[in-house]
Amino acid sequence: MTTTSTQADGSASAPAGIQERDRVTVRFAGDSGDGMQLAGNRFADATAVFGNDFSTLPDFPAEIRAPAGSLAGVSSFQISFSKHLIYTPGDEPDTLVAMNPAALSSHLSALAKGGLLVVNEDAFTSGNLKKANYPSNPLTDGSLEGYRIIKAPITTAAIAAVDDLGLTTQNAERTKNFFALGLVYWLYDRNLEPTLEWIEERFGRLPNIAEANRRALYAGHAYGETTELADAHVRVPPAVLKPGEYRTITGNQALVLGLITAAHLSDLELFYGSYPITPASDVLVELAALREYGVRTFQAEDEISAIGTAIGAAYGGGLGVTGTSGPGIALKSEALNLAVMTELPLIVLDVQRSGPSTGMPTKTEQTDLLQVMFGRNGESPLCVLAAKSPGDCFYMVLEAVRLAHKFATPVVLLSDTYLANTAEPWPVPDINQLDLIEVPYRRNELADAEDFQPYARDPETLARMFVPPGQPGMQHRIGGLEKSDISGDVAYTPENHQRMTDLRGEKIQRIANFIPELEVDGPESGDLLVLSWGSTYGAVFTAVNEARDAGYELAHAHLQYLNPFPRNLGDVVSSYQKVLIPEANTGQLRMLVRAQFLVDAQGYNEVTGQPLSARLLTERIVQYANE
Amino acid sequence: MVLQTPPLQTVESMIPIAEHDLSRKDYASDIDTRWCPGCGDYSILAQMQRGLADLNVAPEKMVFVSGIGCSSRFPYYMNTYGMHSIHGRxxxxxxxxxxxxEDLMVFVITGDGDALSIGGNHLLHVLRRNVDVKIFLFNNRIYGLTKGQYSPTSELGKVTKSSPVGTTERPLNPLAVALASEATFVARSYDTDPQHLQATIHRAAKHHGAAFVEILQNCxxxxDRAFADYTDRDVRDERLLYLEHGEPMLFGEEKNKGLAVSxxxxxxxxxxxxxAGLILTHDATRPSPDVHQLLAxxxxxEMPVPMGVIRQVTAPTYGDYLDGQIEVQKFRNRADVASLLRGRSTWQVE
Incomplete structure (x- = not known):
C-alpha cells in the first residue's frame, strides 16, 4: 500500500512550451500480445496520481491470442482525463497510438481530423500491411493527410535501449509497450515515478526484465523530449476533486469489495457460487484470493449448480451469492424461480454482455433487463437493481444485500461489461460510516417455536418468517410447489394461489417504501425529461449537460432501482411534455415505463457493443427537444 | 503442490445427537404420505425414520433435500428441515x-430420472468433490410421477408409454457411475429387506464424505416387479450377493458359491x-475402484446382484479442504476490510 499526494497546486501554469488543455482522450491500440491493456492501466495510475479526473475504456477481443498482426487480434485501451469532473471515457480520442497496421486500420476512423497519431513505423512491414488489408503503406501513400503524425521506430528503439541486457529478441521486443508509454508520458507531461514503482513491484524478482522495462520507458520519454514534437506537448491541469483518499476502481473490483463489506456489515459468511463466464469471471477470481476474509468461493460445474449452491448457502443462513452474465442468467432461471417461491435472500450479479446467444462476450450492452424482470415461468416478481458507475457497484451490492434480507427475496444486481472493466478514481469509503445490514432471521429464530409458521409475514414488509435449519422445534419443509399462506404447507386451492401470487407481488412493490425517491436534476416539470438507468449514466449526464450548454432546458433522472421503481417515478414522468429514454438496447426500460405509466416515452437506442456515444445522444436530445 | 491436505478429523461423520432419546415417530412429520398404496417408498421412509432414531440424530440438525419425482416427496414426511427443490438440482x-x-447433516433424496438424467452432471460433481452429503437414489427404472415413461435405467427394448415398441437406448448403471466419479462411499440396498436397508442407512449416515446409496425400489x-427376479423372498439368497467388508464373497442358500476373478x-x-481358494474377500476400503467396478x-x-457397501474409503471432504484453506490464509494474512477497501495504492486529494 502506498499513499501519494497529488501535485499540490492545480492552478499552477504549465511550463514553457507546453499547451494547456481541459480534457484529453488517448487510445492505445495494438496486437493482443502488445501489452496495450497494461500500458493503459499504467497510464491511468499515473493520471490518478497526477490528480486528473479520468475514465477508462478497455476493449479487447474474445480470442486470447488471435494471429499476430491480424485485425481480429486488435486490443485497445482508451483513457480520458480532465481538469473537470468527467463521466465517460470520451467518444473520440484526440490521440491514437497504433502499434501496427491492423490497429491503425481498426481505430483510425475514431480519431478526430487533426488528431495526433503515434505509430510504430517498424510494424508497417508488407506482411503486416497485408494482414490489415492495406493495398499500400498508409504512412507513405498520403492517406493519413489531415492528421498530425509521429512516426516512431518503437520496436527498434526499444530493442536498442535494452541491447546489452542479454535478453532474448522476443523479450527485448516485448518492452515496446513501455517505450510507447514513455513517449505518451512525455506528450502529456506525466510523472514516470508511479510506473517505475510498479515495475519494481511487479518484476522485482526478475531484475533483468525490470531493468529492460525501465530503460524502454526512459527511452520513450527521451524520444519525445529530443525529437521535434514541441507542438504535441500538452498538459491537463489536475482536477478539483472532493478532498479525501482515493483509489482506482473498476466495476468488477467494486462488486468484490461490496460483497466482502456486506458480509462484514451483516456478520454473515459469504458464499459465492459461480461458473467462469466473461465478463463476470473476475469476481470469482478475486474473491477466491480472499480466503482470509472467510470467503467461500465455489467454482461450480455449471451455471445451475452455481445458483443452486448459492440458494443452499442462503437457506443455511449465509450470504448466498451467484454471479454471471446474460447466458448464465438464462440457465439459472428455473433455480431463480425456486428462490422466488421459497422466498430466500439470494443475491444474483448479472454483468451483462452483448447477445443474443453467445453474442459478443467482451462487449457491453443493457439487454438483460427484461430477462431478469420476466424470464421465468409463472408470475415471478423479484427485486432488480442497476449500478450506474464502477464505484456505484460497491454501494449497490450493499443495497442488494440489505433488501434481499429485509424482504426475504432474491435480488438481481445489473452491471455490464463497460462498468466491469472501466476504471475511475473512487473516494475510499470509511467502513465505520457504513450502516450495518440487519438480518431479520436472527430475530425470527428467537420466536416461540410452538407458534412458528414459516410463511407468516412481517406486516410492514410482507417478508416471510425465514428461519434457517438448526432451530429446535421449528423444523419445516419448503420447496417449489405452491405454498399455503402462513403455514407454508403444499397447497393447490384456487383462493390460496391467488392470494400467494398477490402477496409475492405486493411484497416486491413494498420495497419502494424503503428505497429513496427518484431525484431529478433540472426543472421539476417542463418540456423534456431524459430518463436513464445503469451504466449509461455517465454518457447521458454528459449529453444532457452539453444540450444545456447549447441552450436547452431539460431534466435528467437516473434509475438505480428497476423493480420496484421509486415510488415517485409515475409523477416524475408525467411532469414533462416529452420523455426520452436512452438505452444500450432496443427499448427495454421504455417498454416498462410506457406500460406502467401510459406515457409516450421515446427512445434513443444503440446496440453496438460499445458504450453509448455522448455526442450522438446530444444530437438526439437536441433534435427531440426541437420536435 | 499448493494444496495442504487437512488432517482427517475422523473416518466417521460427526453426527449431531439429540438431547433426549427419540423414537421413529419423532422423525415423522404430521403430513399424510401420498405415495400410491404398495409403493416401495413407504418401506424406505420407515427404515430411514427407524435408522435415524437408532442413531438418535437431532432432527433440527438434519436437512433433507430432494429434486422432482415420486421419491422427491420424501422430505415432506420427515420431521426435519427440508427442501423439495427443482428437477435434478x-x-x-x-x-x-x-x-x-458444517454443523448440519444433509441428505439428498433422488430418483433414477432426477439423478441420472436431468441431474446427471451434478451427481458426478458432488461425488467427485466428496461434499459431505448422503445421497439416496431410489431406482425404479421408470418415470412414475409423469405416469410411465422410460428412465435412464430402463432396460434396452423396454416397452413403456413413451417407448411403445421398446426403448432404443442402453441403461446407465448407477453404481458404475458413482464409482467412475471416485465416490468415497458406494452402496446398494432394496426396499423389501428392512434390516439390510436400515444397516445401509446407518453406514451411509456415519460416513465422512459423500455417500451414494442406490435403493432398488418397486413401482x-x-x-411392477422390476427387481422381483432376484429380490423376491424365495430367490434372493440364490441370486443376491450380500457384501461385507473382510468377508469372502459367498452367496447361495448354503453359501455354496462365491465370486473369483476371471x-x-x-x-x-x-x-x-x-x-474355492480363488474366492475373493471383499475389501471395501481398497483405494482403487477396480474390483468395485467389477462388482457393480x-x-x-449371469451373475448374483451385489448388495451392501461396495466401497468406503477415507478422504478429506470438500469442506475439509475449504476450511483448511480459510484457516491457513487467516494465519498468513490479516483480514482487515478497511485496508482491503484502500487496495494496493491510494492518493490523497487535499
Missing amino acids: APTIASGIKLAR NIFN ATGLRVVEADGPD RCSYP
Missing part, C-alpha cells in the same frame, strides 16, 4: 447448505470346488 442445493453449515403401478472380470465358482457390473441372470 438437489445435489447443488445440498452442497451449498453443507458448505455454509407397483408403472413398473480373465475377463468376475466368475462364479463352487465354494467346495477346485477354485454384476447383473442378473
Whole structure:
C-alpha cells in the first residue's frame, strides 16, 4: 500500500512550451500480445496520481491470442482525463497510438481530423500491411493527410535501449509497450515515478526484465523530449476533486469489495457460487484470493449448480451469492424461480454482455433487463437493481444485500461489461460510516417455536418468517410447489394461489417504501425529461449537460432501482411534455415505463457493443427537444 | 503442490445427537404420505425414520433435500428441515447448505430420472468433490410421477408409454457411475429387506464424505416387479450377493458359491470346488475402484446382484479442504476490510 499526494497546486501554469488543455482522450491500440491493456492501466495510475479526473475504456477481443498482426487480434485501451469532473471515457480520442497496421486500420476512423497519431513505423512491414488489408503503406501513400503524425521506430528503439541486457529478441521486443508509454508520458507531461514503482513491484524478482522495462520507458520519454514534437506537448491541469483518499476502481473490483463489506456489515459468511463466464469471471477470481476474509468461493460445474449452491448457502443462513452474465442468467432461471417461491435472500450479479446467444462476450450492452424482470415461468416478481458507475457497484451490492434480507427475496444486481472493466478514481469509503445490514432471521429464530409458521409475514414488509435449519422445534419443509399462506404447507386451492401470487407481488412493490425517491436534476416539470438507468449514466449526464450548454432546458433522472421503481417515478414522468429514454438496447426500460405509466416515452437506442456515444445522444436530445 | 491436505478429523461423520432419546415417530412429520398404496417408498421412509432414531440424530440438525419425482416427496414426511427443490438440482442445493453449515447433516433424496438424467452432471460433481452429503437414489427404472415413461435405467427394448415398441437406448448403471466419479462411499440396498436397508442407512449416515446409496425400489403401478427376479423372498439368497467388508464373497442358500476373478472380470465358482481358494474377500476400503467396478457390473441372470457397501474409503471432504484453506490464509494474512477497501495504492486529494 502506498499513499501519494497529488501535485499540490492545480492552478499552477504549465511550463514553457507546453499547451494547456481541459480534457484529453488517448487510445492505445495494438496486437493482443502488445501489452496495450497494461500500458493503459499504467497510464491511468499515473493520471490518478497526477490528480486528473479520468475514465477508462478497455476493449479487447474474445480470442486470447488471435494471429499476430491480424485485425481480429486488435486490443485497445482508451483513457480520458480532465481538469473537470468527467463521466465517460470520451467518444473520440484526440490521440491514437497504433502499434501496427491492423490497429491503425481498426481505430483510425475514431480519431478526430487533426488528431495526433503515434505509430510504430517498424510494424508497417508488407506482411503486416497485408494482414490489415492495406493495398499500400498508409504512412507513405498520403492517406493519413489531415492528421498530425509521429512516426516512431518503437520496436527498434526499444530493442536498442535494452541491447546489452542479454535478453532474448522476443523479450527485448516485448518492452515496446513501455517505450510507447514513455513517449505518451512525455506528450502529456506525466510523472514516470508511479510506473517505475510498479515495475519494481511487479518484476522485482526478475531484475533483468525490470531493468529492460525501465530503460524502454526512459527511452520513450527521451524520444519525445529530443525529437521535434514541441507542438504535441500538452498538459491537463489536475482536477478539483472532493478532498479525501482515493483509489482506482473498476466495476468488477467494486462488486468484490461490496460483497466482502456486506458480509462484514451483516456478520454473515459469504458464499459465492459461480461458473467462469466473461465478463463476470473476475469476481470469482478475486474473491477466491480472499480466503482470509472467510470467503467461500465455489467454482461450480455449471451455471445451475452455481445458483443452486448459492440458494443452499442462503437457506443455511449465509450470504448466498451467484454471479454471471446474460447466458448464465438464462440457465439459472428455473433455480431463480425456486428462490422466488421459497422466498430466500439470494443475491444474483448479472454483468451483462452483448447477445443474443453467445453474442459478443467482451462487449457491453443493457439487454438483460427484461430477462431478469420476466424470464421465468409463472408470475415471478423479484427485486432488480442497476449500478450506474464502477464505484456505484460497491454501494449497490450493499443495497442488494440489505433488501434481499429485509424482504426475504432474491435480488438481481445489473452491471455490464463497460462498468466491469472501466476504471475511475473512487473516494475510499470509511467502513465505520457504513450502516450495518440487519438480518431479520436472527430475530425470527428467537420466536416461540410452538407458534412458528414459516410463511407468516412481517406486516410492514410482507417478508416471510425465514428461519434457517438448526432451530429446535421449528423444523419445516419448503420447496417449489405452491405454498399455503402462513403455514407454508403444499397447497393447490384456487383462493390460496391467488392470494400467494398477490402477496409475492405486493411484497416486491413494498420495497419502494424503503428505497429513496427518484431525484431529478433540472426543472421539476417542463418540456423534456431524459430518463436513464445503469451504466449509461455517465454518457447521458454528459449529453444532457452539453444540450444545456447549447441552450436547452431539460431534466435528467437516473434509475438505480428497476423493480420496484421509486415510488415517485409515475409523477416524475408525467411532469414533462416529452420523455426520452436512452438505452444500450432496443427499448427495454421504455417498454416498462410506457406500460406502467401510459406515457409516450421515446427512445434513443444503440446496440453496438460499445458504450453509448455522448455526442450522438446530444444530437438526439437536441433534435427531440426541437420536435 | 499448493494444496495442504487437512488432517482427517475422523473416518466417521460427526453426527449431531439429540438431547433426549427419540423414537421413529419423532422423525415423522404430521403430513399424510401420498405415495400410491404398495409403493416401495413407504418401506424406505420407515427404515430411514427407524435408522435415524437408532442413531438418535437431532432432527433440527438434519436437512433433507430432494429434486422432482415420486421419491422427491420424501422430505415432506420427515420431521426435519427440508427442501423439495427443482428437477435434478438437489445435489447443488445440498452442497451449498453443507458448505455454509458444517454443523448440519444433509441428505439428498433422488430418483433414477432426477439423478441420472436431468441431474446427471451434478451427481458426478458432488461425488467427485466428496461434499459431505448422503445421497439416496431410489431406482425404479421408470418415470412414475409423469405416469410411465422410460428412465435412464430402463432396460434396452423396454416397452413403456413413451417407448411403445421398446426403448432404443442402453441403461446407465448407477453404481458404475458413482464409482467412475471416485465416490468415497458406494452402496446398494432394496426396499423389501428392512434390516439390510436400515444397516445401509446407518453406514451411509456415519460416513465422512459423500455417500451414494442406490435403493432398488418397486413401482407397483408403472413398473411392477422390476427387481422381483432376484429380490423376491424365495430367490434372493440364490441370486443376491450380500457384501461385507473382510468377508469372502459367498452367496447361495448354503453359501455354496462365491465370486473369483476371471480373465475377463468376475466368475462364479463352487465354494467346495477346485477354485474355492480363488474366492475373493471383499475389501471395501481398497483405494482403487477396480474390483468395485467389477462388482457393480454384476447383473442378473449371469451373475448374483451385489448388495451392501461396495466401497468406503477415507478422504478429506470438500469442506475439509475449504476450511483448511480459510484457516491457513487467516494465519498468513490479516483480514482487515478497511485496508482491503484502500487496495494496493491510494492518493490523497487535499
